[in-house]
Amino acid sequence: MTVTIKDVAKVANVNPSTVSRVIADSPRISEYTKRKVRQVMEELGYHPNLNARSLVSNNASAIGIIMPSSVEKAFQNPFFANVLGGISNLSHEKHYSLYMSTGATQQEIYSEVVKMVEGRRVDGIILLYSRANDPITNYLVEKNFPFVVIGKPYNEEGKSAYVDNDNFGAAKEITEHFIKNGHRLIGFIGGSPELIVTMERLNGYKKALENANIPVVNEYIVHTEFHKEGGKGAIAKLMSLKQPPTALIVTDDLIGFGVLGTLQEMGIKVPEDICIFSFNNIMLTELTNPPLSSVDINIDQLGYNATDSLIKLISNTENVPKKQIIPHQLIVRESSNGKVINNKLKINN
Amino acid sequence: MTVTIKDVAKVANVNPSTVSRVIADSPRISEYTKRKVRQVMEELGYHPNLNARSLVSNNASAIGIIMPSSVEKAFQNPFFANVLGGISNLSHEKHYSLYMSTGATQQEIYSEVVKMVEGRRVDGIILLYSRANDPITNYLVEKNFPFVVIGKPYNEEGKSAYVDNDNFGAAKEITEHFIKNGHRLIGFIGGSPELIVTMERLNGYKKALENANIPVVNEYIVHTEFHKEGGKGAIAKLMSLKQPPTALIVTDDLIGFGVLGTLQEMGIKVPEDICIFSFNNIMLTELTNPPLSSVDINIDQLGYNATDSLIKLISNTENVPKKQIIPHQLIVRESSNGKVINNKLKINN
DNA sequence: TTGTAAGCGTTATCAA
DNA sequence: TTGATAACGCTTACAA
Numbered sequence: 118m119t120v121t122i123k124d125v126a127k128v129a130n131v132n133p134s135t136v137s138r139v140i141a142d143s144p145r146i147s148e149y150t151k152r153k154v155r156q157v158m159e160e161l162g163y164h165p166n167l168n169a170r171s172l173v174s175n176n177a178s179a180i181g182i183i184m185p186s187s188v189e190k191a192f193q194n195p196f197f198a199n200v201l202g203g204i205s206n207l208s209h210e211k212h213y214s215l216y217m218s219t220g221a222t223q224q225e226i227y228s229e230v231v232k233m234v235e236g237r238r239v240d241g242i243i244l245l246y247s248r249a250n251d252p253i254t255n256y257l258v259e260k261n262f263p264f265v266v267i268g269k270p271y272n273e274e275g276k277s278a279y280v281d282n283d284n285f286g287a288a289k290e291i292t293e294h295f296i297k298n299g300h301r302l303i304g305f306i307g308g309s310p311e312l313i314v315t316m317e318r319l320n321g322y323k324k325a326l327e328n329a330n331i332p333v334v335n336e337y338i339v340h341t342e343f344h345k346e347g348g349k350g351a352i353a354k355l356m357s358l359k360q361p362p363t364a365l366i367v368t369d370d371l372i373g374f375g376v377l378g379t380l381q382e383m384g385i386k387v388p389e390d391i392c393i394f395s396f397n398n399i400m401l402t403e404l405t406n407p408p409l410s411s412v413d414i415n416i417d418q419l420g421y422n423a424t425d426s427l428i429k430l431i432s433n434t435e436n437v438p439k440k441q442i443i444p445h446q447l448i449v450r451e452s453s454n455g456k457v458i459n460n461k462l463k464i465n466n
Numbered sequence: 467m468t469v470t471i472k473d474v475a476k477v478a479n480v481n482p483s484t485v486s487r488v489i490a491d492s493p494r495i496s497e498y499t500k501r502k503v504r505q506v507m508e509e510l511g512y513h514p515n516l517n518a519r520s521l522v523s524n525n526a527s528a529i530g531i532i533m534p535s536s537v538e539k540a541f542q543n544p545f546f547a548n549v550l551g552g553i554s555n556l557s558h559e560k561h562y563s564l565y566m567s568t569g570a571t572q573q574e575i576y577s578e579v580v581k582m583v584e585g586r587r588v589d590g591i592i593l594l595y596s597r598a599n600d601p602i603t604n605y606l607v608e609k610n611f612p613f614v615v616i617g618k619p620y621n622e623e624g625k626s627a628y629v630d631n632d633n634f635g636a637a638k639e640i641t642e643h644f645i646k647n648g649h650r651l652i653g654f655i656g657g658s659p660e661l662i663v664t665m666e667r668l669n670g671y672k673k674a675l676e677n678a679n680i681p682v683v684n685e686y687i688v689h690t691e692f693h694k695e696g697g698k699g700a701i702a703k704l705m706s707l708k709q710p711p712t713a714l715i716v717t718d719d720l721i722g723f724g725v726l727g728t729l730q731e732m733g734i735k736v737p738e739d740i741c742i743f744s745f746n747n748i749m750l751t752e753l754t755n756p757p758l759s760s761v762d763i764n765i766d767q768l769g770y771n772a773t774d775s776l777i778k779l780i781s782n783t784e785n786v787p788k789k790q791i792i793p794h795q796l797i798v799r800e801s802s803n804g805k806v807i808n809n810k811l812k813i814n815n
Numbered sequence: 816t817t818g819t820a821a822g823c824g825t826t827a828t829c830a831a
Numbered sequence: 832t833t834g835a836t837a838a839c840g841c842t843t844a845c846a847a
Contacts, residue, residue, distance in 0.1 A: 121824055132834045137826060145832060164584030168526070169824035171517040173839045182566075192551035193749050195544060202541035209568035214587070217531075217566055219558035235513030238563070374753040381755040400542050401750065404723040406730040470840055481818045486842055496816060518840035522823045586824095 120163045129157040140165060171237060179214040180204070180427060181239035183230060183253065185246035186223045194371060195399045196416055197245060200267060203420025204243060211428050213240075227253055234262055241427045243420075247271060247279070247313060263430040265423045269313050278430065280423040280441045282414045284314050287445045288321030288366060291394045291412065294447065295364040296329050299457030300392065304337040304355055304362035306376060308369055315340070318368050318396070337362055341372060352379045356391075363462050364453070367395035370402050373409050377452070388455040389464060398448050407451035414445045469512045478506040489514060520586060528563040529553070529776060530588035532579060532602065534595035535572045543720060544748045545765055546594060549616060552769025553592060560777050562589075576601055583611055590776045592769075596620060596628070596662060612779040614772045618662050627779065629772040629790045631763045633663050636794045637670030637715060640743045640761065643796065644713040645678050648806030649741065653686040653704055653711035655725060657718055664689070667717050667745070686711055690721060701728045705740075712811050713802070716744035719751050722758050726801070737804040738813060747797050756800035763794045 122140075126133040131154060138146050139154040157163075171177045182204065184197065208215055216239050220226035230253050233239045241263035244254065249271040257264045258276050266279040295303050305322050307315040323333050336358055339351045355361065367373040373395035380387055387393055387407055395402070398413035422441050429435045455462045471489075475482040480503060487495050488503040506512075520526045531553065533546065557564055565588050569575035579602050582588045590612035593603065598620040606613045607625050615628040644652050654671050656664040672682050685707055688700045704710065716722040722744035729736055736742055736756055744751070747762035771790050778784045804811045 119824090122826095123824080133824090134826080134835080135833060137824095138833085141826085147832060150832080164580065166521070166824050167581070167585035167587050168517045168520040169839090170826075171839095172515070172521055172824080172841085173826045175839080177517070192547045192554075193544070195542070195547070198541045198544070198547045205541075205566070205568040206570070209570070209574065213568075214582075215566040215568055216528075217554070217564040219554040219562075219564055221555070221558070225558065231513065232516070233563075236516035238516050371750070371753075374750060378753045378755045378757075401720070401723060404720075404727045406727045406755070408727075468840090471842095472840080482840090483819080483842075484817060487817085490842085494816060499816080515840050518823090519842075520823095521825085521840085522842045524823080 119166075120161045121166070122163070125154065125157050125161060125163050128161065129154045175237065176240050177214075177238050178212060179216050179239045180208055180424070181216045181218065181230070181233045181242040183218045183226060183242060183244050183246075185248075186221065186226055194369075195401075196397060199399070199416035200245060200420040203417030203422075204424045205420075206417070207421050207424040207428075211424075213424075213428065223252070227256070230256065234260065241265075241431045243267065243423050243427055249311075263427060265427045265430065267419050267423050269317070271313060278426050278437055278439050278441075280419050280426065280443060282419070282445050283442050284317035285321040285324070287396070287412045287414070287447075288318035288368075289325045290321075290447060291366050292322050292325030293329075294394070294449075294453070295366075295392065296325065296331070298364075298392075298455070300364040301331050301457070302337070302360055302362040303331070303364045303366065304339065306339045306341060306352070306355075306365060306367045306372060308340065308342065308372060310340050315368055318366070322366055341375075349375075349379050352376055353383065356380070356383060356385060362391065363455075363457055364392040365394070367393060370395050370397045370399045370409065370411055373411070374401070374405065377405055377409065387452050388462075390462065392453045392455045392462070394447075394453045402448075402450070405452075407454075410450045410453035411448050412445050413448050415443050418443045468515075469510045470515070471512070474503065474506050474510060474512050477510065478503045524586065525589050526563075526587055527561060528565050528588045529557055529773070530565045530567065530579070530582045530591040532567045532575060532591060532593050532595075534597075535570065535575055543718075544750070545746060548748070548765035549594060549769040552766030552771075553773045554769075555766070556770050556773040556777075560773075562773075562777065572601070576605070579605065583609065590614075590780045592616065592772050592776055598660075612776060614776045614779065616768050616772050618666070620662060627775050627786055627788050627790075629768050629775065629792060631768070631794050632791050633666035634670040634673070636745070636761045636763070636796075637667035637717075638674045639670075639796060640715050641671045641674030642678075643743070643798075643802070644715075644741065645674065645680070647713075647741075647804070649713040650680050650806070651686070651709055651711040652680070652713045652715065653688065655688045655690060655701075655704075655714060655716045655721060657689065657691065657721060659689050664717055667715070671715055690724075698724075698728050701725055702732065705729070705732060705734060711740065712804075712806055713741040714743070716742060719744050719746045719748045719758065719760055722760070723750070723754065726754055726758065736801050737811075739811065741802040741804045741811070743796075743802045751797075751799070754801075756803075759799045759802035760797050761794050762797050764792050767792045 122133050122136045126136045139151050218226050218229050220229050244266045247266050247268040247270045266277050269281045270277050270279050326333050341351050394410045396412045398411040402409040402411045426437045429437045454465050471482050471485045474485045488500050567575050567578050569578050593615045596615050596617040596619045615626050618630045619626050619628050675682050690700050743759045745761045747760040751758040751760045775786045778786045803814050
């Protein structure tokens with residue numbers, strides 16, 4: 118039924134090992150033999166059994182992608198799809214397959230990783246999250262198994278290579294952008310404060326305020342989730358302060374959408390009454406009304422570079438930088454298009 | 467270095483085959499031996515080599531996921547991430563791993579599929595698209611390899627199992643919903659007319675109009691892409707007709723967002739001036755202003771059921787229905803919240 | 816209930 | 832430049 122290397126060998130009148138060498142395009146095989154063998158392979162419709170190959174060569178030509186444990190949420194956020202796109206691009210080019218984790222809980226995912234690694238199903242792993250004191254990270258480090266983290270690992274001085282943005286810098290730039298436009302009442306709406314990325318952006322925001330001698334007001338800092346429900350109350354509270362902010366930094370476009378919706382419901386106009394700037398620049402930011410200013414963090418580049426590093430790590434050929442920072446760009450759209458002049462918010466013509 | 471079945475056998479003082487049987491939890495091994503062997507496995511940190519296992523047992527415990535060739539676009543649309551979520555859920559439960567295609571062109575993906583299949587890397591395949599005269603589908607059918615299509619295959623009478631929605635019915639229901647609310651000027655904005663799903667929804671829309679003796683107006687039918695740019699002109703043209711529609715059916719939430727944005731730019735209010743109903747009910751539909759009415763097509767259920775069918779197909783144990791229709795629900799939100807009375811559009815209190 | 820041994824389809828080492 | 836053969840780690844008849 119199945120055509121094996123032996124069948125090809127028999128028909129081509131050579132030894133199986135010769136066929137194997139032809140497949141590997143070994144330079145020590147004559148062009149004549151190569152042509153002959155290849156023709157037979159074609160005729161018989163031969164395709165290598167990858168499991169047999171992996172068994173003996175001890176490599177799988179596959180990369181394991183580990184999703185965060187809150188899969189439900191993860192699959193909602195275009196971020197993951199985008200980063201997958203970047204990973205996909207390079208791994209295809211480099212002839213690596215993609216193996217995805219499917220577990221829902223940390224525990225499940227942990228066993229999956231062990232199974233992938235010990236079962237020799239993958240040659241390396243990309244972690245699509247970074248969590249404090251993560252058993253998976255620890256396991257990988259201890260095993261000395263090639264892996265790359267997207268986002269900053271909790272233990273920065275740790276052994277793991279990672280690819281990230283300058284989140285501190287980006288948030289600082291946005292804040293400075295607002296300050297330059299005269300804003301002094303600037304709020305910060307972030308996702309879970311347990312995420313490192315949230316904290317870094319918060320710190321960048323604070324730093325910019327400090328530099329400009331603007332006091333950091335605790336009431337101006339809000340943490341909420343992607344979903345509308347959670348955020349609504351917090352935004353309402355924020356906007357009903359005696360001095361509501363004239364500008365808002367939001368750490369994720371999805372949260373940004375929620376904020377936009379809530380504000381419109383409250384009859385607060387963007388950017389006439391308040392300016393907004395968020396992060397990620399997913400496609401949908403162009404489609405909102407008004408279009409949402411957002412930091413383009415080059416999501417697929419994160420995936421692409423992580424893959425690049427991982428493959429280098431696997432082949433152990435080049436030195437891989439422990440840390441890679443992907444550049445970002447502020448994409449200014451209508452939602453942040455206002456200046457504060459004499460304590461009044463004015464729209465740029 | 468690596469702990470194999472032989473090492474375990476040696477330490478446990480049994481034959482390798484016994485260890486193998488313990489792993490398979492064979493009923494013909496004494497509880498005593500099982501306990502003993504398991505303890506040794508634990509002690510030595512044994513994990514089976516999946517490649518060796520796949521080689522001999524000729525199955526991979528893995529499912530191949532094939533993305534549409536226009537990956538870029540695919541990764542933009544939350545639909546794919548959601549369906550992946552559904553697939554992920556069940557395959558994890560059933561102990562199948564996920565293998566993803568990475569190719570960008572049809573040609574590339576075709577070779578990937580062949581490699582997966584002939585290379586014995588996967589036991590079955592889920593196609594996340596359906597295209598007319600698709601070489602991959604043909605290959606799979608000819609090979610008699612287990613696979614399931616999400617969406618309706620072009621060749622309906624073909625041999626392939628598929629999981630789909632009743633797109634005709636859903637579009638018809640929306641149209642009837644509008645008609646019931648007094649609308650008679652109803653437009654249709656669809657994605658690429660080459661997609662079967664677009665055509666089915668278009669037909670449902672037409673059927674409902676017919677049933678209500680409302681003429682189908684060609685100017686009311688527009689095809690556009692996800693991105694805003696393309697659609698803008700078409701929408702503008704549509705709305706500047708002598709008799710612009712009072713209601714719009716849009717075949718995808720992403721297009722819906724674009725339409726919403728364009729209309730707001732044009733100063734046309736939703737639902738005061740026009741009602742909108744779209745498809746997919748992705749999370750973001752709740753976050754727009756106004757919230758977008760949308761048909762919940764149970765995306766993850768599509769993935770879940772496809773996986774279910776595929777696994778049954780693989781194990782060849784149960785009869786698998788060639789066709790599975792996942793139920794849908796109209797989720798009515800503010801964007802469609804208007805009635806036409808005496809030729810005037812009125813908002814429901 | 817357990818052991819023996821063959822074989823899955825490759826690659827790689829050693830000879831020739 | 833090619834052939835013979837062992838080995839990769841596991842499963843599964845067949846024996847015992």
